[in-house]
Amino acid sequence: MLHRNWLTAGAVCVAMALVVAAAAYFYSQRPTSADGQAMILPVDPTPLVAVTKSGERSFSIEIADTSNEREAGLMFRQDMADDHGMLFVFEESRDLTFWMKNTPMPLDLIFVGQDGRIRAIRQGEPQSEAIISPGEPVRFVLELKAGTAARDGIADGDLLRHPAIGTAPGPANPAPDKGDAPSANPN
Numbered sequence: 001m002l003h004r005n006w007l008t009a010g011a012v013c014v015a016m017a018l019v020v021a022a023a024a025y026f027y028s029q030r031p032t033s034a035d036g037q038a039m040i041l042p043v044d045p046t047p048l049v050a051v052t053k054s055g056e057r058s059f060s061i062e063i064a065d066t067s068n069e070r071e072a073g074l075m076f077r078q079d080m081a082d083d084h085g086m087l088f089v090f091e092e093s094r095d096l097t098f099w100m101k102n103t104p105m106p107l108d109l110i111f112v113g114q115d116g117r118i119r120a121i122r123q124g125e126p127q128s129e130a131i132i133s134p135g136e137p138v139r140f141v142l143e144l145k146a147g148t149a150a151r152d153g154i155a156d157g158d159l160l161r162h163p164a165i166g167t168a169p170g171p172a173n174p175a176p177d178k179g180d181a182p183s184a185n186p187n
Contacts, residue, residue: 038076048162054153065089075102088141098132100124106146111138
């Protein structure tokens with residue numbers, strides 16, 4: 001009986017080791033910016049809409065909302081559809097700087113405030129290490145193929161709409177009242 005328990009325990013340990021080894025292998029196969037491969041994130045089911053003076057323009061987007069995703073961004077991406085982009089979501093508005101190292105495509109970088117309004121549009125040159133910044137705190141950055149903003153009439157002050165934009169508490173979106181906020185009407 002004791003012999004069978006040792007065999008069972010040994011088989012369980014071997015099975016667990018195989019599962020851990022397989023998980024480590026498959027996890028290591030995920031593309032990252034460190035291995036020179038493009039990171040492809042899932043396309044968000046809700047399109048991002050740019051509201052411009054000449055109408056609305058929709059884009060399919062990938063959302064980079066973790067530090068690893070934001071760091072990799074569109075690095076090593078060779079091409080992208082004209083109506084596709086990547087939305088970088090940060091935890092709070094702050095001074096942001098981007099660069100184009102390891103990014104072979106020229107891009108429009110659209111810097112967006114907490115309220116969803118475009119604060120600045122900058123051009124990114126392929127492979128450049130030059131700093132790209134809006135010059136003021138922003139919370140979101142939308143990267144599109146170079147020339148898309150001009151072609152579609154997207155300009156400073158235009159509004160971007162998407163569930164990921166403007167959903168965090170801030171001046172434009174106060175935190176929900178859970179019954180503990182002071183009343184605006186004292187009567």
